[in-house]
Amino acid sequence: MLRISDISFAMEGRPLFEHASATIPEGHKVGLVGRNGTGKTTLFRLIRGELALEGGDISYPTRARIGGVAQEAPATNDSLLTTVLAADTERAALLAEAETATDPHRIAEVQTRLADIDAWSAEARAASILSGLGFSHEDQQRPCADFSGGWRMRVALAAVLFSQPDLLLLDEPTNYLDLEGALWLESYLARYPHTVIVISHDRGLLNRAVGGILHLEDRKLTFYQGNYDSFAETRAARLAVAEAENRKQEARRAHLQSFVDRFRAKASKAVQAQSRLKMLARLKPISTPQEAALKVFTFPEPEELSPPIINMEGAAVGYDGTPVLQRLSLRIDQDDRIALLGRNGQGKSTLSKLLAGKLEALSGRMISARKLRIGYFAQHQLDELRPEETPLEHLRRMKPDELPGKHRARLAGFGVMAAQAETPVGKLSGGQKARLSLLIATLEAPHMLILDEPTNHLDMESREALVEALTAYTGAVVLVSHDMHLLSHVADRLWLVDGGTVKPFDEDLEAYRRLLLATPEKPGKEKEKPKPAKRVSQADIQALRSELKKAEARVAKLEEMRDKLATKLADPDLYEDARKGELATWNAKYAEVMEGLERAEAIWMSVGEKLENAQDAA
Numbered sequence: 360m361l362r363i364s365d366i367s368f369a370m371e372g373r374p375l376f377e378h379a380s381a382t383i384p385e386g387h388k389v390g391l392v393g394r395n396g397t398g399k400t401t402l403f404r405l406i407r408g409e410l411a412l413e414g415g416d417i418s419y420p421t422r423a424r425i426g427g428v429a430q431e432a433p434a435t436n437d438s439l440l441t442t443v444l445a446a447d448t449e450r451a452a453l454l455a456e457a458e459t460a461t462d463p464h465r466i467a468e469v470q471t472r473l474a475d476i477d478a479w480s481a482e483a484r485a486a487s488i489l490s491g492l493g494f495s496h497e498d499q500q501r502p503c504a505d506f507s508g509g510w511r512m513r514v515a516l517a518a519v520l521f522s523q524p525d526l527l528l529l530d531e532p533t534n535y536l537d538l539e540g541a542l543w544l545e546s547y548l549a550r551y552p553h554t555v556i557v558i559s560h561d562r563g564l565l566n567r568a569v570g571g572i573l574h575l576e577d578r579k580l581t582f583y584q585g586n587y588d589s590f591a592e593t594r595a596a597r598l599a600v601a602e603a604e605n606r607k608q609e610a611r612r613a614h615l616q617s618f619v620d621r622f623r624a625k626a627s628k629a630v631q632a633q634s635r636l637k638m639l640a641r642l643k644p645i646s647t648p649q650e651a652a653l654k655v656f657t658f659p660e661p662e663e664l665s666p667p668i669i670n671m672e673g674a675a676v677g678y679d680g681t682p683v684l685q686r687l688s689l690r691i692d693q694d695d696r697i698a699l700l701g702r703n704g705q706g707k708s709t710l711s712k713l714l715a716g717k718l719e720a721l722s723g724r725m726i727s728a729r730k731l732r733i734g735y736f737a738q739h740q741l742d743e744l745r746p747e748e749t750p751l752e753h754l755r756r757m758k759p760d761e762l763p764g765k766h767r768a769r770l771a772g773f774g775v776m777a778a779q780a781e782t783p784v785g786k787l788s789g790g791q792k793a794r795l796s797l798l799i800a801t802l803e804a805p806h807m808l809i810l811d812e813p814t815n816h817l818d819m820e821s822r823e824a825l826v827e828a829l830t831a832y833t834g835a836v837v838l839v840s841h842d843m844h845l846l847s848h849v850a851d852r853l854w855l856v857d858g859g860t861v862k863p864f865d866e867d868l869e870a871y872r873r874l875l876l877a878t879p880e881k882p883g884k885e886k887e888k889p890k891p892a893k894r895v896s897q898a899d900i901q902a903l904r905s906e907l908k909k910a911e912a913r914v915a916k917l918e919e920m921r922d923k924l925a926t927k928l929a930d931p932d933l934y935e936d937a938r939k940g941e942l943a944t945w946n947a948k949y950a951e952v953m954e955g956l957e958r959a960e961a962i963w964m965s966v967g968e969k970l971e972n973a974q975d976a977a
Contacts, residue, residue, distance in 0.1 A: 360385045361406070361526060361554065363580060366415030368398075368405060374578055375401055378415070381573055381580040384928040386946060388548060388555045390565040390587060393575035395790050395818045399558045402575065403427065403528045419526060426524030428532065432514035434504040439494060439514050442503055443485040446518035450478045481521075488517045491543035492536065493703040509535050520547065529557040533564060533841050534815045539702050541841035542875050544568075550957075560819045562587055563843040570925060584925060656797065656828035657772030659804035664728045666692040668806055668835060669714065674723035676713040682721055683709045686860045693806055695835045698846045700864055700871055701856035707839050708811060710856060711737070714837060715809050734805035738812050741792045746785030750775050750795050753784070757802060773798040774821065789816030797825075807835040814842045843868060873964075903970040910963040917956040924949045 361383040368376045375398030383389055391399050404410045406417055407425055419425075432442055445451055453473050460466045473479070489499050492513045503511055512535040519527065529548075533541040541561065548555055548568040556573070559565055565572070565587035572583045572590035583590045669691040677683040683706045691697065691714075699707045712718040713725070715735040745753065754766040770780050773794045779787060784795065793816045801808065808829075814822050822845065829836055829849045840846055846868055853864040853871070864871060927945055 360419065361556075362416075362418045363406075364416045364418070366405070366417060367413045368401065368410065369413065370398070370401060376415075376580075377578040379575075379578060379580040380415075381582050383554060383556065383571075383573070383582070384925075386552070386554055386949070387571055387925075387928070388551065388569040389557070389571045389573050389582075390569040391556055391558045391573045391575065392560075392565070392587070392590075392819065394820070395788060397575050398578075399575055400530055403530060403556075403558070406526075406528065423525040424522075425526045425528065426519045426522055427528035427530065428512070428515045428519055432503050432511040432518065434506075434511065436502040436504060438500050438502060439489055439506075439517075440482065440485055440499045442514055443489060443518045443521050444481060446522040447476075447481065448522075450476060450481055453478065485517070485521050488520050488547075489514075491540070491547065492517050493540050513540070520551075523551075523553065525553045527551065527553060527555045529555065529559075531558055531560070533559065533561050536841055537703055537707075537839075538700065538841040538843070538846075539875055542843075542872055546876055560814070560817065560822060561842060561844075562819070562822070570921075584922070655772070655824050656774070656794075658801050658808075658828050658832045658834075661693075661732065661804045661806045661834050663833075664693055664730060664806055668693050668728045668731050670724075670726045671720075672724040674713075674720040674725045676709055676718055676720055678709075678718075680721065682859070684713075684856070684859060684861060687723065689854075689861060691807065691835055691837070693833070693835050695852060696829075696838075696850045697836065697852045697854055698838045698840070698850035698868075699854050699856055699861075705856045706859070706861075707856045708737070710861060711735070711809050711811055711837065711839060714807070728806070731807065732803050732805045734800040734803070734808045736797055736800040736808070736810045736813055738815060740796050740800075741789070741816075744784045744792060744795065747783055749781050749783055750787075751780050753795065753799065754802075757799065769798060769802075770795075774824075790818060790821060793817055794821070805834060807837065808832065809837045811839045812841065813838075814840060814845055843872070900970065900973050903966060903973055907963070907966045907970055910959065910966050913959045914956065914963050917952055917959050920952050921949070921956060924952060 363379065363381045363383075365378050365380050366376050367374070367378060391402065393399055401410065405412060407427070432439075435442070437445070450473070453469050453476075457466070457469050457473070460469060477484075486496070486499060490496075494513070494517075503514060506514070516529075516532055516535075532544060536544060541564065545564050545568045548557065548564075555569070557564070557569065567586070569586060571585070572587060574581045574583065574590065574594070583593055585593075667690045669689075671687045671689045674687040674689075675682040675685040676687070687710075699710060701707050709718065713720065715733050716727075717735070748756070750770055751763070751766055754761070754769060755763075758766065767777070767780060770776075775791060775794050775798070779791050784792060787795070793813070797813065800810075813825065817825065822842065826845055826848045836849060838846060838850055850868075853866075853868070854861050855864040924945065928949060
């Protein structure tokens with residue numbers, strides 16, 4: 360169990376924690392949330408002992424191993440698989456000792472321990488993790504030096520997951536992952552056998568992979584049971600109560616002040632006026648939670664063009680004359696909202712560059728509307744900002760004829776406020792740089808926006824603001840993102856980039872998610888056509904419906920049991936030394952229920968698919 364007791368800490372004179380406390384039960388998966396800059400990453404450094412507390416204490420079991428992704432894997436000549444295997448230092452040391460040990464008792468101890476830690480399946484486990492994060496079997500044999508920094512971050516993530524620390528600390532782990540890798544990580548963390556705390560603004564991960572939310576706000580820590588949606592609902596109710604109380608108090612204050620203003624000069628009312636002045640002084644402001652102002656993105660409105668704005672007929676695109684994608688016959692209209700799906704390396708970024716005019720078609724036809732303006736945002740463009748220039752200087756260079764007031768208004772429309780507007784870009788946060796890059800991408804009121812991972816570095820409020828802005832935007836949108844929440848709220852068309860071409864994906868995002876998690880095969884790979892099914896009777900359908908209801912009831916019952924056990928395990932008194940035996944019993948029950956819930960959900964999904972197929976065949 361991790362105990363954070365009454366901690367205080369300031370960074371460069373700015374308090375980040377003041378008498379903050381929280382308890383994380385062993386084995387829990389927790390999302391750490393809060394506005395950018397409130398100190399979430401600093402809390403991780405305090406837990407690891409990299410920074411010294413000014414007051415309070417952070418404690419966990421003496422022998423507990425803490426792990427996290429501090430930096431990318433080094434650019435060595437070791438293969439990816441070797442790099443990941445080396446992360447389990449105990450296994451490596453035992454294997455080395457097994458080669459040299461001569462004492463029979465010690466040899467037996469070493470072999471027993473190797474069996475206990477499942478050392479012989481380590482290579483298969485490491486390969487599975489690397490595969491889930493997007494590395495093919497061939498990639499896993501290549502040296503780390505062959506890969507860019509972003510890909511080496513994935514290797515570092517694979518290494519810490521493989522080492523299975525008792526307390527796993529992950530800081531925005533999906534920022535370097537695509538949709539497929541993010542979905543795999545969600546599933547992996549949900550099954551992880553030890554305690555996890557993850558800093559994330561990915562709503563999907565916080566809803567599916569964690570069972571508790573630790574909220575950092577007003578320099579305090581508050582623990583909420585349940586996923587992010589549950590936390591958001593509870594928090595909204597808390598805000599509503601606080602705001603209602605504030606309104607009541609403001610009305611009371613106004614009434615008292617009105618009396619004082621009217622009668623303080625009258626001798627007959629002077630005593631009463633003084634009494635009300637004292638009452639006013641006693642009215643303390645009600646502490647409402649710090650609510651981050653929704654930083655709205657203001658996208659300029661483009662004029663309407665005749666459809667289509669882009670039309671491709673048998674086009675091919677690639678590099679150095681070698682096609683990556685072929686047989687592209689696609690059409691985009693100005694009101695389209697398109698999400699590009701597909702595994703790593705299939706060509707999503709290549710297609711984005713073709714649409715943005717960064718690459719020319721190698722063959723076939725690609726016709727664009729004559730006045731078409733395109734805005735393009737990709738992660739590498741953050742590195743193309745000039746670190747020595749301020750955001751204002753960027754706009755002065757790009758829009759020299761505009762007045763400074765217009766520049767400031769544009770920046771404010773993207774949440775880059777006065778203080779940041781005159782700060783060199785090199786000193787801005789990742790989120791502020793992303794906002795500036797999005798502003799630059801939309802500066803000319805584009806008819807089409809191409810956004811490649813736009814939510815990286817944006818906090819939760821900013822992501823919601825981006826969803827609202829894209830929904831209101833009157834141009835076309837092409838999205839590549841690992842953020843399922845963004846895709847599900849913005850995209851109304853899905854294109855699958857796979858097998859060297861692009862085609863519509865006719866099912867929804869949830870079906871794509873199930874497909875990715877159910878099979879390691881490429882989602883675009885066509886399966887053998889099934890033989891015509893026999894006609895299903897209504898009696899069979901009714902039986903499946905009954906079975907589905909039973910499965911749903913079983914899942915609901917197990918979820919209720921899980922929530923009750925989680926509440927029990929959140930009781931700090933349970934972790935006293937005198938109750939260790941009781942704790943082990945409750946932990947065992949919790950693990951048993953979680954295993955049963957996983958099986959029940961699998962049965963529920965299976966029956967649901969059978970019913971769907973039966974209804975189609977009827």
